[in-house]
Amino acid sequence: MEKLAMLYEGKAKKIYDTNDKNVFWVEYKDDATAFNGIKKGTIVDKGIINNKMSAMMFSYLQKNGVDTHFVELLSDREQIVRRLQMVPLEIVVRNIVAGSLVKKVGKEEGYSLASPVLELYYKDDALGDPMVNETHALAMGWATIEQINKMKEIALKVNELMTKIVAKAGIDLVDYKLEFGLIDGKVMLGDEISPDTCRFWDKDTGEKLDKDRFRRDLGKIEEAYAEVYTRLKDALENA
Numbered sequence: 001m002e003k004l005a006m007l008y009e010g011k012a013k014k015i016y017d018t019n020d021k022n023v024f025w026v027e028y029k030d031d032a033t034a035f036n037g038i039k040k041g042t043i044v045d046k047g048i049i050n051n052k053m054s055a056m057m058f059s060y061l062q063k064n065g066v067d068t069h070f071v072e073l074l075s076d077r078e079q080i081v082r083r084l085q086m087v088p089l090e091i092v093v094r095n096i097v098a099g100s101l102v103k104k105v106g107k108e109e110g111y112s113l114a115s116p117v118l119e120l121y122y123k124d125d126a127l128g129d130p131m132v133n134e135t136h137a138l139a140m141g142w143a144t145i146e147q148i149n150k151m152k153e154i155a156l157k158v159n160e161l162m163t164k165i166v167a168k169a170g171i172d173l174v175d176y177k178l179e180f181g182l183i184d185g186k187v188m189l190g191d192e193i194s195p196d197t198c199r200f201w202d203k204d205t206g207e208k209l210d211k212d213r214f215r216r217d218l219g220k221i222e223e224a225y226a227e228v229y230t231r232l233k234d235a236l237e238n239a
């Protein structure tokens with residue numbers, strides 16, 4: 001397969017065209033942003049960890065019946081994914097209270113939710129990705145009710161599979177963000193699963209092993225990313 005022109009450069013990835021109209025060539029970067037792009041920086045070799053970790057997690061999900069965009073890992077920073085028509089919604093799945101949920105439910109960070117919470121956000125940088133509900137999405141034509149229901153169903157299945165493997169790695173899966181797209185009308189999981197998009201806490205110490213180390217200037221960012229990757233890789237190999 002041939003890598004052709006760059007089509008899009010996002011905050012964490014570059015997307016290239018290929019000579020196969022069904023797929024994209026993705027290159028993961030070390031650039032890190034937070035707070036809707038206000039905080040900028042570099043996390044050394046983040047692109048390598050996120051590329052390999054995402055490939056590993058998507059393969060695991062795929063093997064367990066989740067339809068994803070993942071095709072193959074090419075190199076440390078590159079992978080091939082199926083071309084999706086993206087739904088402009090982010091689904092945040094939460095198992096443990098953290099971040100903005102503290103103020104919504106009046107529980108402290110770390111409170112275990114009795115069942116997963118699913119939240120929808122409209123993907124729009126200019127608006128700062130506002131939280132929306134299903135009726136906003138339907139009224140605006142961002143997705144159909146069938147697509148939203150399917151996204152929720154996949155998100156819950158992903159949550160079961162992810163929680164299981166993350167627990168084996170001695171980590172709590174606090175919350176994370178998923179994105180979806182369509183191929184011939186079929187809903188598929190897209191984007192990435194990495195310490196950039198998930199909150200991971202060490203089960204024993206509660207130490208944060210994710211992008212919150214960058215957001216909150218906690219130090220040892222590179223070490224945390226590498227640690228999560230290694231522990232998840234071991235957990236998957238021994239699963």
Ligand code: UDP
Pocket residue numbers: 090092098099100101129175176177196197198199211
């Ligand atoms: N998240 C993400 N990209 C986004 C928004 C959220 O990856 O554009 C992830 C984030 O890493 C965290 C979860 O989704 O694991 C919830 O984060 P959010 O930014 O919504 O913060 P909170 O509402 O928890 O303060």
